[in-house]
Every structure is written in C-alpha cells, then in structure tokens.
Amino acid sequence: MSSSPPDRQTPAPVQRLRLRYTRRGRMRFASHRDFQRALERALRRAGVPMAYSAGFTPHPKISYAGAAPTGAASEAEYVEISLTERCDPESVRRALDAALPEGFDVLDAVEARDSALTDRLEASVWRIEVDASPAEVARAVESFLARETVEVERLTKSGRRVFDIRPAVLRMAAGDQGAGGDGTQEGQCPAGSPAEGRACAILTVVVRHGTPAVRPDDVLAGLRLASGIEPLTSYRATRVAQGPWDEVSGTVGDPLAPDRDAAVTGP
Numbered sequence: 001m002s003s004s005p006p007d008r009q010t011p012a013p014v015q016r017l018r019l020r021y022t023r024r025g026r027m028r029f030a031s032h033r034d035f036q037r038a039l040e041r042a043l044r045r046a047g048v049p050m051a052y053s054a055g056f057t058p059h060p061k062i063s064y065a066g067a068a069p070t071g072a073a074s075e076a077e078y079v080e081i082s083l084t085e086r087c088d089p090e091s092v093r094r095a096l097d098a099a100l101p102e103g104f105d106v107l108d109a110v111e112a113r114d115s116a117l118t119d120r121l122e123a124s125v126w127r128i129e130v131d132a133s134p135a136e137v138a139r140a141v142e143s144f145l146a147r148e149t150v151e152v153e154r155l156t157k158s159g160r161r162v163f164d165i166r167p168a169v170l171r172m173a174a175g176d177q178g179a180g181g182d183g184t185q186e187g188q189c190p191a192g193s194p195a196e197g198r199a200c201a202i203l204t205v206v207v208r209h210g211t212p213a214v215r216p217d218d219v220l221a222g223l224r225l226a227s228g229i230e231p232l233t234s235y236r237a238t239r240v241a242q243g244p245w246d247e248v249s250g251t252v253g254d255p256l257a258p259d260r261d262a263a264v265t266g267p
Contacts, residue, residue, distance in 0.1 A: 010053070017080065018078065018110050018112050019096070019109050020078055023074040028070075035104065048083065065121055069217075078255065090109060113263060117255060123208045125204065125205070127238045128203040132200065140174075151163065154212070169219065171204075171206040206245075207219070
C-alpha cells in the first residue's frame with residue numbers, strides 16, 4: 001500500500017506579506033509556540049486568505065524569523081505569511097492587530113518583493129535594565145570590551161555548552177543615552193523593571209546573530225566573567241530593533257525597507 005499523501009488541490013500563494021509585531025507586557029513570558037497558536041487563531045478570525053501546505057495535515061504557510069527568547073520583551077519581531085488572494089498589507093495589519101491578544105501588537109506590514117527576510121536579520125539591538133550600580137556596570141562593560149574572548153556556559157538540550165560570545169557583541173554602552181552613546185549617566189528604570197522608580201544600570205547592546213544565538217542573559221554572564229561583578233540576575237531585556245548590520249555607520253537597519261522601497265519604484 002502506498003504511503004504517499006492523497007492528491008489534494010491547494011491554491012498556490014499569490015502574495016507574501018511581512019509583518020513586524022511586538023511582545024509587550026505579560027506576553028514577553030509567552031513561548032514561541034504560544035505565539036504560533038495565537039497567530040493562527042487570529043488569521044482565522046480576521047479572515048485572511050492563507051495559503052496552506054499539501055498533504056494529510058495542511059498547515060498555513062507561515063515563516064518565523066529571529067524570535068526573541070521567552071521572558072524578553074521585543075519591539076521588533078518578524079513573521080512572513082503567504083496568501084492565496086492579493087490583499088492590502090495595511091488592511092491585514094489592522095485586522096490581525098485587532099484579533100491578536102494585547103501585547104502582541106502588529107506594527108507594520110509590507111508585501112515581500114525581495115530576498116529572504118531571514119537574510120536581513122543580521123543583528124539585534126537590546127536594551128537591558130539591570131538592578132545594579134550604573135558605575136559598577138560601566139566598569140564591567142569596559143573590562144568586557146577590552147577582552148578578545150569571553151566564554152560563557154549555557155545549559156542546552158544536549159547538555160552544558162561553553163562558547164565565546166565576544167565576537168558576537170558588536171557594540172555595548174552603559175548609561176541611558178541609547179545605542180552608541182557614551183558616558184555612564186544614571187537612568188530611571190520604568191514601571192515593571194527590577195529597579196522600578198530608582199536609578200539602575202541601562203545597557204544598550206548590539207549583538208550579531210549566529211549559532212548559538214547570544215541572548216541577554218549570556219551578555220550579563222559575560223560581564224560577570226570579564227570583570228568579577230556580582231551576578232546580574234535581576235534584569236529586564238527588550239529588543240528594540242533587529243535587521244541588517246551596517247559596518248560603516250555601526251547601526252542596525254530596517255529589514256522591511258527594501259520591500260517598501262521596491263513597492264514605490266516597482267510596478
């Protein structure tokens with residue numbers, strides 16, 4: 001008896017949309033699988049004409065890229081969906097934003113017109129609010145950046161693994177001046193932070209994507225190893241951007257910009 005799936009006619013995709021969404025508030029504790037389920041339900045509720053795979057168990061054609069680790073907030077998560085009918089990207093964005101739970105907010109939508117989205121997600125900008133002395137953390141940052149290697153240990157499915165995170169850290173600054181800022185000013189941690197309402201250390205870190213991915217907790221572990229600072233276990237991490245890394249300007253760009261530009265200049 002043949003084990004091949006039945007021959008089912010499935011409409012071919014005619015359009016791909018790329019979406020930027022957030023993980024805010026309590027939703028930062030949702031797993032990637034939790035978001036997958038929420039998105040699939042929202043697509044059905046919003047009536048989006050999704051393309052499906054063929055076979056015994058068809059699945060909506062959705063591509064996820066560069067998901068943040070569980071527990072981290074994000075303003076720059078990305079997903080791509082394939083449709084069987086052409087739709088206005090902004091209309092889909094509004095419908096999905098209304099159908100998704102609060103905290104999963106869809107901020108942007110463009111039609112895919114260029115290379116794979118994953119190829120553009122080269123680096124992330126993280127803002128990490130730490131319940132620690134800003135001056136002490138600033139000294140730890142100096143020690144970290146002065147080292148050529150910083151090896152941290154992580155528990156993986158295959159057991160404990162040691163890897164060097166230093167090459168992945170492209171930029172790091174302590175203070176409240178944002179990416180690339182210098183100085184060590186004390187910033188006020190906002191509501192929900194481990195040091196809400198008082199001065200805390202605010203790190204801005206630009207991390208190059210790779211395997212394994214360097215996470216905010218790896219960066220904090222690296223600061224301890226490089227400087228001997230006390231373990232920085234009370235923190236809140238937010239990814240504020242991810243996209244292509246520009247070596248010349250030292251900035252992370254918008255991964256949807258090429259599609260948006262192509263829409264303006266193309267047919």
